[in-house]
Amino acid sequence: MQTITTVSELRNAIRVWRLAGESIAFVPTMGNLHEGHLKLVEVARGKAARVVVSIFVNPAQFGVGEDFETYPRSEREDQDKLHAVGTDLLFLPAVSEVYAIDAKTVVTVTGLSDLYCGASRPGHFKGVATVVCKLFNMVQPDIALFGLKDFQQLTIIQIMVRDLNIPVEIIGVETVREASGLAMSSRNSYLTAEQRAIAPKLYKALCAARAAILAGHRSYAEIEHNAGLFLQESGFQTDYFCVCRSRDLKKAETGDGNLVLLAAAKLGKTRLIDNIRFSIPNK
Template identity: 60%
Template sequence: MRIVKNIKDLRCVIGEWRQNGQSIAFVPTMGNLHAGHLQLVKTAQLQAHRVVVSIFVNPAQFGPNEDFASYPRTEQQDEDKLTACGADLLFLPDVGEMYPNPLQTKVSVQGLSTLHCGASRPGHFDGVALVVCKLLNMVQPDLLFLGEKDFQQLAVIRTMVADLNIPVTIQGVPTVREADGLAMSSRNGYLTPAERQLAPLLYRALCDARAEALSDTADFPAIIERQSQALRNAGFELDYLRICRRADLLPADKSDTDLVILIAAKLGKTRLIDNIYLSR
């Protein structure tokens, strides 16, 4: 696996591959890689000649009181995992490479970025859209692979790519879970042992809500209230639990058929997100 830390070298390597007629897949990450990230790489390998992975903890998507400084950085372990997985190139820029000058340009997906996590983390999705737009311009891949666990993020990036006519095909990859159902996340490492035992209740609530929502007589507000209260009773600080239309993440009603249930909650100091699909 080749490791490059600047845009010039990145483009040089990719240019060589392009001259040889090879297709490029791209997996952007913030590092601290787990099996979910590696599944993105493995899926990408099946669909492109070359797979580029980036690791960059993006300051633009962290709020002033969030965990940018403490976000886990495990560069050597990540390199070892990607080498073992067979990734072709690791792009490892620092902040100065990504943001060499004070930014005068903003990338913002209006509406969608202010819902759900966007309401709780103002500016977060603007930072995500900005860095992904920059990375896509740097790598210029044919295919972009993103995890479905961050469903709103995936929706924001899909909209940005469509609106800006960026020539890349986006593929969402299903969430990888621990044996007890907890969605894999780099932030799971913040959980204490006791919190880790409770954390799978988040996914259980999603599964229970989906089972109830499939009923012809389902009462969506009642389902949300029942599952929300159960999580609060278990010790979660609930941010939101919502049944939405998958297409636009707006509230669903019983006439809608293609749905996603979104959830975000804090357990101790750790913010957890997850989602589950349902079709009625």
């Protein structure tokens, strides 16, 4: 596995592969890799001749008072994990390599970026869209893979690629969960032992809401309210719990068949997100 830190080195490596007619898959990450990240690499290996992974903790997607400085970083361990799963190239740039000191350009997907996580973290998705667009320009992959746990993020990236005519196929990969049902996340390392016992209840709330809808309940506001109460009683501070249409993340209505349940809640200082996508069978 090559590990490189500059855009010029990256482009030289990509050029060699392109001249050989090889396809390229890209997995952007912020490091502190877990089994969910490695699943992305595994899927990528089956879809392209070469796999590029980036590790870059993007300052532009962290707000004031968020955990940019304390975000878990484990570069040595990450490199070992990526080497073991057959990554061809690790791109490990410094902030100064990604952002010019006088950068004036940002990418924003209007509307959707201000909902859900965007409402709680103003500017977050502007930072995500900007860095992903830049990384796509640097790597110029054929396909890019993202975890479905960050469903709003994935939707925003899909819209950005469509609107800007970026020639990258976006592939979403199913969420990898712990045995308890807790979605794997780099931020799970913040949880105390007591909190880790409570954290799976976020997924339990999603499963209960899905079961209620599939059983015929269509009062989505009531389902959202009950889920919020359950999370609050379990020790969470609920940010949002929403029944949405999966295609555009707008609030679901009774006639909608393809749904996604989006949830975010704090447990202590740790913010957890999760979702479940499903379809209502035709009667």
